Amino acid sequence: MTCLAVAAVTAGAGLCGLAVLLAAAVVTPVPILSMTAAAIVFLAVAYAGAVLVTARRVSPGHRRTARRVAFTAGSLVPGAVFAWAALAPAPPSPATAMAGASPVQVSTGSTLTVIKLPARGGASRSPIVVVHGGPGVPELQDNAKAFASLTDQGFDVYLYAQLGTDGSTRLDDPRGYTRGRAVADLEGLRSRLGLSKVILIGHSNGGEIAARYLAAHPDRVAGLVLTSPGPLDPADTSVNLVSGRLDPARKAQLYGTLLQPRSLLGYLLLQVNPAAAHAFLPDAEADARNDIVLELARPALYCRGAMPAERPVQGTGFYAMQYPQSATAPRPSDPRPALAGLPTPTLIIKGSCDYLSWRSATTYRDLLPNSRLIYVNGAGHNVYHDGNTTVVAAITAFLTHRPLPLPSYTAAAPPAGYEGPP
Template sequence: MATDQADQADQVPRPEVAPSRGAFTVVRRIAGWLLVVAAIPAGAIGAVVGLVAVAAITGHRVLAAVGAGLVLLVCTGGVVRLAAALVTSRRASRRWLTGAVTAVTAAGVGFLIWGIVFGPTPPSTPLPMTADVRFWHLPTGSRIAYTHTPAQGEARPSPVLLVHGGPGSPDGSRGALVRDLSAGGFDVYDYHQIGAGLSGRLADVGDYTVARHVADLEAIRQVIGAERLALVGASWGGTLIANYLAAHPERVERAVVSSPGEIWAPAGTEAERLTEAGRRDQQEAIGRHPQFLFAQVLLSAAGPRAASTLFPDARMDGVFESMVSDLDMRPGCASGPPSGTEGAWQPRGFGFWANAATSLDAGRVADPRPALRAVTAPVLVLRGECDYIHWNATREYRDLLPNATLLAIDDAGHTIPTHQPDLYRETVRAFLHGEELPRPAYVAADPPW
């Protein structure tokens, strides 16, 4: 009987032992502190998203900053307020914790936004408005600044149009070259591309495209009434000339491309675009001017309206000029620039958004190379010994264009007119006159140096 009662007692369900109240409190507080920690990056990310979103919607930098602050308060302040109830039961402590974490996060994020978006930047140096500057109001909608130097004596039928680099980077004084060509019977037009120098700026920076620059160049030809043009360009100017040749091959009498940029950006990798020394030098220069990179990343990620609102021309033009001032135009050369050329040119009149947006568009355009294979106009390609553009990018002009001639220029970098001014002028003048060049053509596949 006693055994039966014992068995029955064992079969009676026993109540489970509830966890201690202290354990619940510890878990709750840990969860609360984890939420507090998570609220800091959540607020920072939310503030950046809010900044960009409001900038894209309103086109106003101050409103974008206000929007960023409100999003941060909601993300960080709201989450910390909820988390504080798990951390402590005291109302005063909750308020203190919410205010302190929100304030610290706002201060850190505000400091970063101020430094990147609103802080001081290097001033830009505008080009002077001289008495000889005129303007074309093109049918493309572009207001283009230019100077015209008439030919001496009887003018040749095809005027010379100087095409600067960048994009958005007007060249320094080219008075000596202009005088030489004018004396040789050429009307010479030196113009600033849209978005740079004294030319107009576009309200929508997304309108800076390769096609827009090509259309402007063709409109200029029509405005001056030339059947064909002689084009002389450098760096990006070479890329623009190549795209113009592909679109209007019958409108080019002759062309000179000095240190030309790659014909079609999608064809090569970053390693194939620049020399090793040039790539290292550019990375170091951009590292000293992070806004230059931030603005371009934002352009790709969020679009032109948000990017140009947060990084307007007035701020970025000076950053662009300062970054280019830091570049070594002769990377990899053991010797310094030729005597008398150091400091001969300083960036001024630069247009950052013409550069950034056009460069981005250059990676999206259709391949012009099939059309260039049929171009018959004579093209002179000049390559400096220490140009930071990769040799293969330059050589492609010679190999692709049926009537191209490549000359290798010793002791010169990217800016051949600066490093070898006399040889440059002599070579360009001889080529445009159809005369024998001062140096033999370079025909090998590998560089001579």
């Protein structure tokens, strides 16, 4: 009997147990039932493997003892370690609250955390609503800091945490986190706040949500600003390339965190049954783990060496982020036909260090005839968080109908210094 044979038995039993766990989770969302089934299969396969290994390699007089040793070493000890690692919940992140934040219930049933930055001297222009990215990454404090200067220009600025993030509603069923619900929540918020027409500033995935809102409610949008907008083409998978911008040490930390047994099991359950994942990994714990993952990935959102010393990532929503990308999520509708030709004034901003594809930005430019694309050298995905004053200056100039500080970029191909995919 060899250690290699015992390890092979353990691995085989583990794979069988995991397969049964995921299969059972399709049928029932109750974790104890699927885990019991998995444990029974794991132990049965491990015992059968121990019998097989000892029958071939151990003399008859020592087989019973060898079988016990092999079964204990190959199943009970690793199984107990895995069970401890997978079943012991992590402590949740401390609750965060931003001064001036208020809960606002909208017609969809969502309660959204909203911050209003009132125009200084009174509002004289269309109000601005900032649609954060992720999905599931509210960044309310950083966005408030970035866009506070717009209040000097007569704009009321509203920031809100989308469904499933920060202090906003968490759903019992993760399958409710869809792009359609995000658009409906935004329309409900506009109506609840009594805003006739709004200017939308959408970042990353929030850019896609803002564009989908424009497609559904073109008469409600006075202007659109898209920073590092998420791709509209389902075939564009550049959203998965963020870790490629991390250095090897940081990437190892990130994947080590993602592959922790409990986190990995929650993610796998989400791929087969979101209700089972939610029952196993509740919101508070899932969000706390998500905060850690996104903090480790944060350098990828900036040019190398340019990450600002911001506060740690907090308030993110695991299920709001992961369910729309999961195997069980329905394919989203294509908003491009409804967007094509809309005359809404639009500014698109793309940084040289963005990990998203170049065409994720030019798609919007090509669809919207009254749009302008500007390219910001030395700016990352989070173009307005890295201290680059040109970005907010460009947004301010666009919204106040003044000349932009950067020229429009009209070519189809990216500039020579662009670091992202084409």
